Amino acid sequence: MELSKNFEPQEIEKKWYSHWMNNGYFKSVPDAREAYTIVMPPPNVTGVLHMGHCLNNTIQDILIRRARMQGKNACWVPGTDHASIATEAKVVGMLRERGITKSSLSREEFLAYAWEWKEKYGGIILEQLKKMGCSLDWDRTSFTMDPDYYKSVIEIFVKLYKDGIIYRGLRMVNWDPASKTALSDEEVIFKDVDSKLYYVTYPFADGSEGGITVATTRPETILGDVAICVNPLDERYKALVGKEVIVPVIERRIPIIADEYVTSDFGTGALKVTPAHDKNDNELGKKHNLKALNTLDAEGKFTSEELEDDLINDTIIGYTGIDRFVLRKKIVEDIDAIGQLQKTEDYKGQVGTSERTSAVIESRLSLQWFMNMKKFISLNPEIASAVAEDKIKFHPNKAKNTYAHWMDNIKDWCISRQLWWGQQIPAWYDEAGNFYVAESLEALHNSQPETRKLQLTQDEDCLDTWFSSWLWPMEVFKGISKPNNAEVNYYYPTTTLVTGQDIIFFWVARMVMAGYAFKQELPFKDVYFTGMVRDKQGRKMSKQLGNSPDLLGLIDQYGADAVRFGIMIASPAGNDILFDESALEQGRNFNNKMWNALKLVKMWEGRIVISDKLEVASNATEAINIELITYNFALEWFEAKLNEVKSEVNEMLNQFRLSEALKVIYSLIWDDFCSWYLEWVKPGFEQPIDKAVYEKTVSFFTSLMELLHPFMPFVTEEIYHLLDERNDDLCIKTGNDISVVDEQILREGALLKSIISGLRDVRNKNQIKPKEKITVHIDTAEVDIYKSIESILAKQINSEQISFVKEAVAGTITTVIGKDKFYIETEQPLNIAGQKEDLEKELLHLNGFLATVEKKLGNEKFVANAKPEVLALEQKKKADAEEKIKIIEESLKGL
RNA sequence: GGGAGCAUAGCUCAGCUGGUUUAGAGCAUCUGCCUUACAAGCAGAGGGUCCGCGGUUCGAACCCGUGUGCUCCCACCA
Numbered sequence: 001m002e003l004s005k006n007f008e009p010q011e012i013e014k015k016w017y018s019h020w021m022n023n024g025y026f027k028s029v030p031d032a033r034e035a036y037t038i039v040m041p042p043p044n045v046t047g048v049l050h051m052g053h054c055l056n057n058t059i060q061d062i063l064i065r066r067a068r069m070q071g072k073n074a075c076w077v078p079g080t081d082h083a084s085i086a087t088e089a090k091v092v093g094m095l096r097e098r099g100i101t102k103s104s105l106s107r108e109e110f111l112a113y114a115w116e117w118k119e120k121y122g123g124i125i126l127e128q129l130k131k132m133g134c135s136l137d138w139d140r141t142s143f144t145m146d147p148d149y150y151k152s153v154i155e156i157f158v159k160l161y162k163d164g165i166i167y168r169g170l171r172m173v174n175w176d177p178a179s180k181t182a183l184s185d186e187e188v189i190f191k192d193v194d195s196k197l198y199y200v201t202y203p204f205a206d207g208s209e210g211g212i213t214v215a216t217t218r219p220e221t222i223l224g225d226v227a228i229c230v231n232p233l234d235e236r237y238k239a240l241v242g243k244e245v246i247v248p249v250i251e252r253r254i255p256i257i258a259d260e261y262v263t264s265d266f267g268t269g270a271l272k273v274t275p276a277h278d279k280n281d282n283e284l285g286k287k288h289n290l291k292a293l294n295t296l297d298a299e300g301k302f303t304s305e306e307l308e309d310d311l312i313n314d315t316i317i318g319y320t321g322i323d324r325f326v327l328r329k330k331i332v333e334d335i336d337a338i339g340q341l342q343k344t345e346d347y348k349g350q351v352g353t354s355e356r357t358s359a360v361i362e363s364r365l366s367l368q369w370f371m372n373m374k375k376f377i378s379l380n381p382e383i384a385s386a387v388a389e390d391k392i393k394f395h396p397n398k399a400k401n402t403y404a405h406w407m408d409n410i411k412d413w414c415i416s417r418q419l420w421w422g423q424q425i426p427a428w429y430d431e432a433g434n435f436y437v438a439e440s441l442e443a444l445h446n447s448q449p450e451t452r453k454l455q456l457t458q459d460e461d462c463l464d465t466w467f468s469s470w471l472w473p474m475e476v477f478k479g480i481s482k483p484n485n486a487e488v489n490y491y492y493p494t495t496t497l498v499t500g501q502d503i504i505f506f507w508v509a510r511m512v513m514a515g516y517a518f519k520q521e522l523p524f525k526d527v528y529f530t531g532m533v534r535d536k537q538g539r540k541m542s543k544q545l546g547n548s549p550d551l552l553g554l555i556d557q558y559g560a561d562a563v564r565f566g567i568m569i570a571s572p573a574g575n576d577i578l579f580d581e582s583a584l585e586q587g588r589n590f591n592n593k594m595w596n597a598l599k600l601v602k603m604w605e606g607r608i609v610i611s612d613k614l615e616v617a618s619n620a621t622e623a624i625n626i627e628l629i630t631y632n633f634a635l636e637w638f639e640a641k642l643n644e645v646k647s648e649v650n651e652m653l654n655q656f657r658l659s660e661a662l663k664v665i666y667s668l669i670w671d672d673f674c675s676w677y678l679e680w681v682k683p684g685f686e687q688p689i690d691k692a693v694y695e696k697t698v699s700f701f702t703s704l705m706e707l708l709h710p711f712m713p714f715v716t717e718e719i720y721h722l723l724d725e726r727n728d729d730l731c732i733k734t735g736n737d738i739s740v741v742d743e744q745i746l747r748e749g750a751l752l753k754s755i756i757s758g759l760r761d762v763r764n765k766n767q768i769k770p771k772e773k774i775t776v777h778i779d780t781a782e783v784d785i786y787k788s789i790e791s792i793l794a795k796q797i798n799s800e801q802i803s804f805v806k807e808a809v810a811g812t813i814t815t816v817i818g819k820d821k822f823y824i825e826t827e828q829p830l831n832i833a834g835q836k837e838d839l840e841k842e843l844l845h846l847n848g849f850l851a852t853v854e855k856k857l858g859n860e861k862f863v864a865n866a867k868p869e870v871l872a873l874e875q876k877k878k879a880d881a882e883e884k885i886k887i888i889e890e891s892l893k894g895l
Numbered sequence: 896g897g898g899a900g901c902a903u904a905g906c907u908c909a910g911c912u913g914g915u916u917u918a919g920a921g922c923a924u925c926u927g928c929c930u931u932a933c934a935a936g937c938a939g940a941g942g943g944u945c946c947g948c949g950g951u952u953c954g955a956a957c958c959c960g961u962g963u964g965c966u967c968c969c970a971c972c973a
Contacts, residue, residue, distance in 0.1 A: 006935075190971070197973085216973060229973095263972055271973050279971065352971065363971080401899060402968060409969075501967085536906090538966095569921080570907055576966085578907065582922070589935045596933035603932070660909070663921070678932085685931055757939075764939050770928060798930090845917080852917050861953035862914095870914050870954095877916055 003602060003722070007595035009559025013714045016731075017130060025068075025732050026135045028075035030490035036067035037494040038076045039473045040136065041507070042144065044083035045122035046090050049551050051533040051541055051579055052500065053125070054132065055571065058564045059530060060498045061134045062658055065710035067495075068135070071734040075491055076135060077476045078126055079142035082118075084422035084465045085179055085356040091117050091421065107420050107460075114421050128552060133560050133713045135731070142476045144468040145423070152480035153423045153468045154439055156518065161437045165376045166369060166415070168427070168435065172279045173366045173414055174352060177300030177324075178359035181418035182368050184464060185411060186505050188352040188361050195349050197267065199342035200335055202228060205244035205253045212237070212245055212256060213342055215267025217349055218277070219335065220328040223250045223307065223316065224293040227273040229284060232258035234269050248340045249331065250311050257288055276306075279363050292365055298418075300324045300362055324362075369416035369425060369461075377410065380516040383509075392512065395528045395656045399504060406505050415464045422462030430454040470510035473497075473523040480518065497524040501531065528656050531576035533567075538578055554584060561712035562587030568711060569666070571659045590666060591715050597674050598719050600682070601697055609688040630791040634680040635696050637749040640742040641672050642703055647738045649707060658711075665708050673704060676753065680792045698723050706736040751818065752789045758817040759797045759824070765834065766813055768826050773800040775825040777809045782820075808894040816842065816888050819880075836895055843888045850881040 020026065028035075038060050043053060060076060068074035091114045092102050102110060122143075129136065142149065160166040173182040198219050203211035212228055225247045230237040241258045261284060262271045275285025275292035285292055297303040302319040304312055315334060319327055335341045352361035377383050384407045386392045387400055394400050416425060427437045428444060428451075436451055438444035445452050471480055479488035493515070499508060508527060515523035534540055541548040554563050565587030571577045645668045652661040681697060683689045701723055705716040709730050720730040759776070768774060776799045780786060783804050786793075794802050805823065808814070812823035814835055856862050856874055863871065 003932095006933090188971090214973080218973080261972090266972055273973095278973080280973080349973090350971070361971095396900095398900065405898070405969070504968095572908065575901090575908090580907080580922090583907090585935070586922070589933095592933065592935055596936085598932080600932035655911095657909095663909085667920080674933085675937085682932090761939055764927065767927085770930060770938080849917050856914090856954070859953050863953080865953055866914070873915065880916070 003595070003599050007559070007591040007715060009561060009591065009714060010556070012718045013131070013133070013560050016714050016717045017133065020135065020729070020731050021138075023729070025729070026076070026137050027139060028073055028137050030486055031073055033071065033073040035491050035495070036064065036070075036072040036074045037491045038064055038496055038498065039476055039494055040076065040078050041497075041499045041503075042079040042081040042142070042469065042472065043125045044086050045080045045118050045125075045143075046083060046086050047125045049125055049128040049132075050548060051551060051567070052530075053129075054551055054563065055530050055533055055567050055577065056498055056500065057129055057132060057134050058567055059528065059658060060496075061132070061564075061713075062568070062710045063496055063498070063528075065135055065713060065731070066653060068732060069706070069709065069734055069736065074135075075137055075140075077140045077142065078129070078134075078136040078138060079140075079472075079476060080122055080126065080144070081465060081469055082143065082145040082422060084417055084419050084462060085176075085181065087114065087118070088419045088421040089179060089357060110420050131552065131555055131560060132564065135713070140476065142472075144465070144472070148478060148481040149468065149471070149475050150423055151439075152471055152475050153463065154426045155480060156471065156514075157423075157426060157463065157467070158437055158439050160371065160376075163379075165372050165379075167372060168367065168369050170365060170367045171370065171414070172282045172363050173368055175298075175362040175364035175366065176354040176357055176359050177296075177298065177362055178354065178357040179419070180298045182364075182366055182414050182416060183354060183361065184414045184466075186466075187355040189355050190350045190352050193349060193351050195347050195351075197345040197347040198332060198335075199268065199344070200248060200272075201340045201342055202245035202247060202254075202272075203340070205246050211340075212240060212270050213268045214270045214272045215345075216272055217347060218274075218328070219331050220302075220324050221274045221277045221295065222247060222272065222331060222335075223302075223304075223319075224274045224276050224295040225252070225254055225272045226275060226285065226290045226293060227254050227288065228256045229259050229262050229271045229273050230256065230269060231260060231262045231264045233260075234262075234264045236264075237270060248335045248338065249315055250307070250313075252308070252311055259284060259287070276365055277363055282363070282365070294365065296324055296362060296364075300359075302327050368414050369427075369463075371413040371415055373410040373413055376513065376517065377407065380513065382516045382522075383407070383513050386512060386516070386522050392522050392524065393526045395526060399501060399527070399529050402501075402504055403509060406509060413464075415467050416459075416461045417464055418460075419462050420460075422465065423468060424462050425459040427459040428456040429459070430456055435459075466506050466510060469507055470514040471518070473511055473515070474519055492519065493522050494524045496526045496528060498528045498530065501529045504529070526656070530571075533579050534576050536578055536580045538576075541579075549579070549581070554581075558584045558588045559591060559714070561715045562591055565590060565662070565712055568659055568662050587712075590670065591712075593670055593674060594715060594719060597669075597678060597701070598722060600678060601694075601701060601723065604683070604689045604694055604697075607683075607686070607688045608691045608694050610691045627791055629788050631681060631690065631693050633745075633748070633788050634677060634792065635693065636742065636745050638672065638677045638700055639696075640745045641668065641677075641749065642700060643739050644741045644746065645672075646703075646707060646736070647741070650738065662711050665704075665711070669704050669708065673700065676749075679796065703736060705730060706733060748785060748789070751785070752792065755817050755820075755822075756793060756796045758815065759793075759822065762813060762815050762822075762824060763797065765838070766824075766826065766828055766831060768828050770798065772827060773798055775799060775801045775803075777803050777805045777812065777823040777825075779805050779807070779821040779823070780819075808891075814839075814891050814895060816884070816891055819883055819887060821887060821891055832895055836892065839888050839892050839895075843885065843892070846881050846885050846888070850878065850885065853878045853881060 040060060041056065064074045064076040094117060095102060095113060126141065157166060174185065174188045176183050195217050197215045197217055199213050199215050200219060200222065201211045201213045214228060228245055230241065240256050243256050244253045245256060246252070247254055261280065262269065273281045273284055273290065275282045275290055276294040277296065282292065294306050295302060300323060302322050304316055304320060319330065322330065332341060353359065354361060387394065387403050426439060427435045428441065429435045436444050436448065438447060441456065473494050474480060474488060474492055477488035477491050478485055479492055497508065511523045515521055532540065535547040539545060539547060562584050566584035567579070569586065570583050645664055648664055649661045652664070681693050702720060705720045709716040713731065717730045720726065778786060790802055809823035812825050813830060815822050816839065853874055857878060
């Protein structure tokens with residue numbers, strides 16, 4: 001079969017993915033084997049695959065494929081999250097394009113559109129994961145609004161309500177005016193903004209001269225002011241406390257009060273108090289018994305509904321319906337016009353924005369559902385201790401602190417959202433305003449028959465998305481809807497969770513809570529936190545910057561394996577990765593390298609000769625024996641190298657050091673296998689190859705593919721099948737065991753490599769043409785070792801003859817490698833000065849080195865305190881250095 | 896404002912228990928090669944004040960202190 005010049009991934013990827021699927025390799029059912037379970041962090045149904053998903057899912061696939069090849073029952077569960085805010089926003093946007101407003105639709109009509117949208121677009125991201133080679137058990141695909149899942153969420157809500165953990169209350173919440181819903185604290189992102197500090201004077205109500213000046217960043221809330229507050233110790237204002245001032249524009253009389261909360265050295269030391277629009281002001285308001293006057297509606301526009309009628313004047317009526325930011329400018333102008341604006345200063349502040357819509361958050365007084373987190377955690381103390389005590393291990397470990405800190409400072413969780421897309425809150429209101437919580441209306445009627453007579457309407461709101469996703473690891477196995485079923489008992493707790501650090505609070509912490517609270521068990525044993533994928537310059541990837549590459553385009557261009565390689569090779573555990581397309585090129589080149597190695601091996605296929613064993617025959621000629629010894633050396637060396645790397649890789653993967661493991665495999669394949677081993681055993685042009693060498697080579701190559709497969713599944717599966725006739729697939733191959741490493745042969749291999757490199761360097765420096773053959777005379781104490789590597793050495797440095805000598809050979813290039821002297825015969829003119837310079841440079845280095853060692857050994861305290869093995873090592877270093885120095889000095893004399 | 900982390904070659908990073916040949920890898924760079932698997936390649940080379948300063952130690956990239964510069968998390972001083 002003719003193999004293409006380069007590896008061509010497209011067809012091969014399609015072929016193998018469907019082959020794996022057709023054979024059901026990714027399916028998992030409980031059996032006697034140990035389970036290895038990963039639940040995929042469910043992407044939003046609105047999502048398209050981006051670099052973050054690519055990193056995250058590549059890591060999961062590596063772990064799951066490795067587990068599968070270790071003979072474990074590997075189960076990786078895919079799915080999507082209904083993502084209430086994000087999806088509802090998309091659907092509203094889609095409807096707007098069709099000229100439909102959400103408000104013109106009933107809840108049922110809107111949800112019909114939403115489901116339609118979900119069916120159409122919701123699966124795209126999962127299809128894209130197939131292109132990456134992700135070995136997910138697709139039969140288990142779940143959705144956080146599947147009927148059973150939905151019911152489970154409701155059930156948990158009712159349970160927590162009955163336990164007194166969920167409550168309803170009027171609180172200051174984070175209000176997103178764009179999506180007109182409350183948000184949890186975690187959904188608010190603070191951003192630095194350049195704003196202004198406006199100094200506004202409130203004149204005294206008694207008509208006396210002057211007034212009190214406050215500094216505010218939010219003049220648009222002035223109409224809701226109910227007091228001015230100063231620090232009780234502030235000498236400037238002490239006398240004014242208790243006086244009344246008049247709010248500009250609205251002309252309301254408000255008192256000056258005192259509270260330690262106010263810092264005297266900020267602004268003017270006087271604070272305007274607006275309990276309806278600021279969390280702190282609200283607290284202050286409660287403490288001092290002040291009214292909260294709301295002046296902004298759900299969309300952040302001015303409303304005068306709560307203002308006293310007799311204060312409403314034409315100016316205020318003119319403000320009606322004006323957006324808060326426009327209103328800010330307008331009010332400032334109006335205050336300036338009446339001479340009460342003292343000055344304006346630039347000010348750097350922070351504003352909270354919505355994680356989903358980026359709208360600036362309003363603090364707003366609102367009736368919402370909350371979860372009492374302190375109480376919840378106190379009932380399930382393992383939530384905090386499991387992570388602290390490493391029952392759940394975080395990688396990197398530092399995430400533990402973040403988790404602990406959040407737990408210690410946890411606040412109540414606002415779980416209601418003013419949205420329709422999501423699990424509707426199972427609470428019903430009667431006409432008197434009482435509410436009843438139950439799984440369903442029917443359940444309510446059954447448990448409280450008297451409610452049958454009431455006119456009940458269900459709460460319009462739905463639950464925070466994370467109130468459903470926290471059940472993910474158990475409910476994908478129906479752990480809530482069908483408690484203790486065989487599947488959940490087998491797969492839960494799951495093994496490893498791979499996710500971004502950014503959702504440690506949103507999701508990871510809450511899954512731990514749910515695990516202990518609802519199943520009395522941890523949800524996973526290890527959590528691998530990935531960093532963020534940034535661009536080459538370290539910037540976050542974002543649509544605005546346009547620096548987010550098109551992942552599918554990259555897969556088309558480089559192949560999925562190359563993309564997986566590229567994202568993994570520069571991906572230190574838990575740190576951000578700087579994505580650079582050149583890493584993908586490296587991956588593509590790596591594919592080609594392996595492909596070309598395959599081509600070489602396949603070329604040998606037709607010219608295999610049999611020599612039964614690679615053993616030195618007593619009756620064979622010396623030349624043949626040397627050849628055999630050489631083959632033996634190469635085979636044994638690579639065998640040892642392979643085993644060494646296998647065990648390193650194993651250790652690294654156990655520690656989640658995936659990037660390092662990949663680097664080690666890359667180097668094993670490219671350097672040790674291709675550059676060294678294959679060159680060593682490669683027969684001359686159109687020469688035969690020994691059967692045993694051929695078979696060993698195929699077996700090595702196979703092992704390499706096995707080792708690499710979790711990282712680069714397609715190319716390895718393809719090569720696996722092209723190497724030999726197979727009736728199995730690499731994807732599910734198990735038993736790539738590690739044998740004992742022969743350390744001695746590894747040392748000899750290292751020596752051989754250093755001599756080859758050293759002599760090639762001599763050739764380069766002396767401008768010996770690649771085609772020119774040289775003759776090498778070696779002065780060494782270890783002729784035996786050289787005998788076993790002689791023919792490899794000769795071939796690798798293009799030498800026609802190697803001989804062993806005991807003294808300098810005249811008219812040759814002299815060099816020293818290790819403790820051996822080499823004399824090279826060449827047709828090129830000798831560059832004595834150059835050789836001298838090199839030797840002297842080496843001598844200088846060795847002398848410097850020797851000096852440091854001698855200094856150590858000359859230090860009595862070192863000799864007295866250092867461990868014996870350290871001392872012995874230093875002595876060996878000294879002896880070695882001295883020996884080498886002697887050899888170089890001798891060589892220098894000979895020049 | 897509080898906390899965590901980072902700083903090693905041009906770039907991205909290893910360096911795990913302080914001692915393992917006066918610091919390692921990949922990429923990039925330079926030199927020479929179209930050598931019959933591979934120029935998306937081969938061979939070789941150069942490149943470092945381990946952020947500054949101070950300390951502990953027989954010995955420090957590693958431990959401690961301090962300064963500087965970055966990054967992240969938490970916290971609504973209007």
